[in-house]
Amino acid sequence: MKKKLLIGAGVVLVAGASFYGYRTITDNKNRQKAVDNFVSDLKKQNFDAYSQLFSKKSLEDYTLTNKKVKERYETIFDSIGVTKVKVTNLKDEKYGKKNYRLTYNLELTTPEGVIKPEKYKAIYSKSSNGKYEFKWSSYLIFPGMEATDKVLLQNDVVERGAILDRNGKPLAENKEFKQIGMNPTQLGDDKQAALKEISEAIDMPVEKLEALLEPEWTKGDVFVPIKVLNDKEEEALKDKLPTGTSLITKKQRYYPLEQSAAHLIGYVGQPTAEDLDKNPDLDETTPVGRMGLEQTLDNELRGKNGLSLVITTAKGDVKKTVFKRKAVEGKTIKLTLDSDAQQKAFASLKNKPGAMVASEPKTGDLLVSTSSPSFDPNQFVSGIGDKAYKELSEDKNLPFLARYANRYAPGSTFKTITAAIGLDAGVIKPEEALPIDGLKWQKDNSWGGFWTTRVKEQPTVNLEQAVVYSDNIYFAQQALKMGEKTLMDGLAKFPFGKEMSLPIAMEPASIANEKKLKNDILLADTAYGQGQLMMTPLQQLEMYSVFMTDGNLISPKLVADAKNEKTDGVISAKSAHLVLNDLVGTVANEDGYAHNLYHDNFKLAAKTGTAEIKEKQDTVGTENSFLLFLDQEKSRFMGLVFSEDSRKNGAANEKAEELVNYLEQNYN
Template identity: 35%
Template sequence: MKKFGVIFLLFSAFLVACSDEEEEVQPEERLEEYVALWNEENFGEMHTRVIDTPKEKFVDRYQKIYEDIEAEDLSVTFEVPEPVEGEEESEEEEESTEETFPISVSMESLAGPIEFDSEITMVKEEPETEDGEVDWKVSWSPALIFPELQDATTEIDFENTEPVRGQIFDRNRKGLAVNESIYELGVVPERFENEDAEKEEIAEAIGVSVDEIESAMSASWVQPSYFVPLKVVPGLEKDNIDDAVESITPLTYQTTTGRIYPLAEAAGHLVGYAAKINAEKLEEVDQSRYTDQDVIGYRGLEQLYEDRLKGERGIKIIAVTEENEKTTIAEKEVQNGENITLTIDIEVQQQLFNEMSGDAGTAAAINPKTGETLALVSAPAFDPNAFIYGLSNSQWQEWQEDEQNPMLNRFAATFSPGSVIKPVTSAIGLESGSIDPSEGLEINGLTWQKDGWGNYSVTRVSESSGPVDLMDALVRSDNIYFAQQALSMGEDVLVEGLKEFGFEEEFPFTYPIESSTLSNNGALDREVLLADTSYGQGEMEMSALHLAMTYTPIINQGDLMQPILEMDEESGQVWKEDILSAEHVDFLAGALSNVVTDGTARTANRESVVISGKTGTAELKQSQADESGQENGWFVGYPDDQEILISMMIEKIQDQDNGSGYVANKVANVIENLR
């Protein structure tokens, strides 16, 4: 604890004693010494200066109380009253055996500041022998610790008020993580009629074993009329609960409040979950804020926003008499957790997750004009409610053994983008002047290689009927065209241009998402790597959200928007300004429209809505000769009103007839359904 020195306000310096013309020790001198020891919390020495108080009632009590309340910054001061001018001390006053002084005490405690004024009485002790010295000691009582401690029987106690955990809402104030009614299912032993049969029914109805029921009922505290808890379930399952309770007599429930995740798997990776803190986690956190009974965020937004959602426990320091009368000494009001409203739209989140059902992949949806993030989806996923209301061993094992890995958060990870990066490569070439959109390249056949490349060649999915220009290359997704253009523009131009689009830097987003990278070492210092990177292969990796953002200059007259996640963040922030001219914006917008109507994304062509976008296929092969390697399909698309832009990746599309068109169809379905 911090110790502070005495602040001694002395208004009259000394009172002079006349006996034998020697100075007699004065009460304020002894009080000054006592107060100095008090400020140092030297209770042992303090006890030597008090009258008729057992040591354990003094030293032990001071130490325990100060430790329990976590006293800090203690400051004790006193004043010596000035004599009234013109009044002479009477003989009786001169020979007084008691002197009283006003004192002020202040300190910090776990319940906030404590301050009080009191009085301390010094008692004169006559010498036991004629040649002894007069001394002064403190007349002490527990009220000098706190005025509320009027006698030795009054005790210090604490009352805690737990904060309500903050909730997480979407942009329309719909719940992503909310505090709602939950149901504690249990049995009342005396209601059993056919015990064996009814236990079997209960076990099947609520998903516990008969052994678990019997173990709970055999606890030492259980009485026939008591409610014996078995399982807690969220309010989402209330209909099932009502049916079971109505049909099985011993089964009943109690209602309380708990954490609910209404979107379940659809937002599992985004929201994460909050559950009772485990021993390992307890060691990592500030233990002045957490106990082993607290809930803490695991994964996702519950973990990311833990400090804001947690709140601060309220605490009262109280004095309690033998008659149980309570007096508050200090109080820190409870601070409930903060409610957080996201830019996420639950409807978009749910639609994307539903559309990806059965596939592994990721999707990000944004408002490309404002940078607001509307959805972040990873599929497959886990149900966060299961971690709170009973995750069975079989369910956990199923998740662990699932080859699609539902515990992997794909929207926070990076992947090879394939041909969806070609509009970015086009923008770099157009802005640098290395690509003339009207110039056609003579390309023959489906493969091409530069001299000296050995067995390596670039392939394209379709042949051209003449010279290939930029529009044709985008519509047909011609890898050879982009490879040749990359070699022409060179490493420096492509690297600098990709960095203008946010590669090789920290992604500016609230939720931690991996940075997008050009290559393993940040350079494109090999011709094959340079060529491959131009069409999204090589070693390039990026996240679905970053990919979505790279299309925003086409919608915002050249400005690359910054993504935001919370509604109280400023929308419309620009991450990279003027990286695309108006002329090139118009060209690329027209190209993306043609990709859907005449090119590789025809599966996204709908009568009800005009969609623009780009497909991409990322080949994850061990070698060029590998014909069975995994392929991931991409599509980035947006409707004509440009109110939403979706970036989606589906893993293992190599067996789909339409290739990346399979993904384009899914994105178009969501856009169409949201209208």
């Protein structure tokens, strides 16, 4: 009987030991899991899960919640841009009868460098529900912190750098404006009536005003910003502000040239959520470039705000600087642009679709780059009204299109390049006069219904006459004599298919849709600037620089300290001089197409051009007009004028006089 009991007791004892061992193993696994989660969530910056590891009682001692712990960590780590969290020297040990202590070193990597590893400690124990929970303490944020200490982020805000023209005049600057805002307590009993009054006064929908009043902080006697006013808006509101509104002073980006440089300079706006996600250096108050040079050169102009992360006592005394990022001032960028020339050029376009560009060919300095019609970038900085934006976006003349960077068939201005290639190849002989009969011509019957046409009829035509009177038939015949290979070999020396070095977005210039000119008709068309040729006004300006620099190509530059780029020997100096001298007759001859630009005391060379866009021959299409003008004597300036749909909007040479006069007076 005893033996049976002993066996039974033995069985009981063994079973009890197994259960105890299982419980111990399980308990150790749970403890290890808690430690692993603590380390893993910290390394991954998963602060939502990390904050749940702390006991509620320990958080209540600090008047905190799991959510507030999460927000604290996210605010600190995001503000200093922590990219990597490294946990080293991890040690887990018994701490008293019921507690355990986790010690470790924490190393934070930021874009500014690594914050030195510091030693941390975390106490944890098993709760009544069997789970292991950590005890919250302020030194888990930073060692040495006491319960009453605070973590402060101190911003050293820098100003955006200015954009200046060649003479130091501002093209983009920071200027003080008036900002209108609402005081919710002063909107009166009829809030909707007050919002409607504000809406009508500043062209902003009531719905947007209501949205501004939704956040919790807007309840009470506070200033709720609406928009920064431009000079016209401020003037309109100076006698009577809408109910419940007031004005404060705020510094904001300003563009003195307004419409005349809008496409080129661009404008700034507040960063979007996507911007903030992509760039840890940004915050909600830092304007970013939205268009033009403001966007292209944003990093340089914006600089970088300084930031300090400090631990202070309850009184505000600094105990420790944890992190410091030095402020980088926004760079002031000087351009080669001449703001006076830019404004004169824009005014000359008279808000009709077109563009003007001009440069100093020997240096490549871009003096003018303007497009019409345009818009006022200041409206976008201060917050353009829905009605005003709708008018711009629905305008059939496309005011947002930068036409100086948009590609078009260059028309007859391109004959200058064909002439130079033909001269260098020995095919075109300046003194040789080709017999041409009538106003239209075709190679033979294989051309079917296609004819090359010209405007002025004369029985024989030499190179100078062909250039001055822009004879399409002459250049078509010379191109066929050259052949596809000779013309394409010559064009290959020019920057077709290559990106320009300017900080302006545009597609590369192209000769044809395929690598070769597929037939004689396309060869002839290309020779006088049509066919499938596509070039922006800026690309034309670059290529035509060979006539001003002894056959070398000088690429335009816009930023004053940018490197000068030169391609030697694109055409011969002899051919460059010969074509340039022939272009003088376009201005000097009384029947020259640009004679309206003639001055007795100045020798200007020019080439007019038209490119007609139509579905088939013998129909009237849209005609674009171009004017190339060049300082023949001193090579101090050159320019290109483009007029879109010139039958309706006027020829390019009719728009050039004011700019040419300014350049002759100031760059001679």
